[in-house]
């Protein structure tokens with residue numbers, strides 16, 4: 529077909545409903561705000577891994593939908609999450625990304641979360657234990673017991689990840705939310721303690737959904753030279769792309785031929801427990817969390833949308849806690865050679881999604897983004913993205929194909945996850 533004029537360029541493609549989306553869902557400020565309110569404030573978010581809080585009084589801070597969060601390990605070894613907000617006058621209590629409350633600080637007592645503004649103190653269970661000059665100022669009108677922190681639902685699950693939900697009454701439990709999608713790796717991830725050995729984060733000028741797409745669609749393996757030479761055989765093209773309830777997708781495994789890439793080696797010796805050597809599973813959890821196991825290393829990506837065209841992505845690499853120093857070095861090498869900031873694939877993905885972000889900035893002209901490949905729900909089928917955007921439409925109550933209209937179920941969409949369950 530020759531190049532198209534404006535009306536041809538903006539016309540609907542000759543595909544079925546659900547096989548394309550409108551690019552406004554990636555660029556509209558109002559939709560971004562609705563995503564925070566309707567979606568991110570109600571879903572289970574993997575905020576970190578328990579190995580990042582190895583000792584009592586360790587903490588990490590993060591945010592969900594603009595709400596600052598603090599995660600702490602108590603003296604009783606429990607991991608708990610709270611809003612990182614002082615109940616006095618709303619200061620952010622802890623500003624460091626991570627650390628320990630065990631030792632005292634210039635403006636904080638040991639074993640306490642201390643708000644440096646007016647010196648109120650909280651224990652690791654979120655109880656307020658000290659209000660400066662409490663009696664003098666408040667007499668008997670307000671006391672410590674009235675001003676505890678805002679606690680959040682928090683669970684450690686699926687290989688030791690710490691999950692937080694801002695909603696006190698989520699629609700479904702964490703197990704119901706993610707359990708079926710994790711089934712393929714549950715035994716592997718829970719066989720023994722895991723440990724984070726790599727962490728970096730990036731602020732990327734693209735929409736968070738486009739990042740999630742690149743983690744869940746494998747058609748773009750044409751961009752990855754590494755994946756073409758280590759895969760692209762019959763077993764690769766037969767990998768299943770399975771949809772699960774709640775918008776999740778799992779890409780099934782095959783044996784990766786790492787030695788086909790010059791300078792790389794088999795990962796068989798360090799493959800995770802209960803799996804054949806050199807397998808590659810991908811669990812894509814709606815709406816933006818990815819668990820990617822390549823034989824000897826697990827990668828987890830977590831998105832925090834910052835705007836319609838900006839996302840904070842946290843990248844973690846994990847191995848087995850019991851690794852010897854030599855094993856750990858090998859595992860780090862396996863991870864970083866593909867997924868480190870200077871590795872083979874990660875920056876290629878970033879170039880792809882930043883290129884999309886460059887054409888879909890706020891106010892750019894809307895156009896259609898195609899998700900219409902049909903290949904028997906195998907790896908280059910785009911059923912995973914169709915399933916994802918169906919779920920997105922449900923949560924936001926907008927049609928992904930025309931976001932000015934309310935959501936209506938796509939014909940056949942209910943069957944996506946049912947197919948997976950039946951197989």
Ligand code: FES
Nearest residue numbers: 614616617643646
């Ligand atoms: S704002 Fe925290 S003690 Fe005043």
Ligand SMILES: [Fe+2]
Nearest residue numbers: 742752873877
């Ligand atoms: Fe990729």
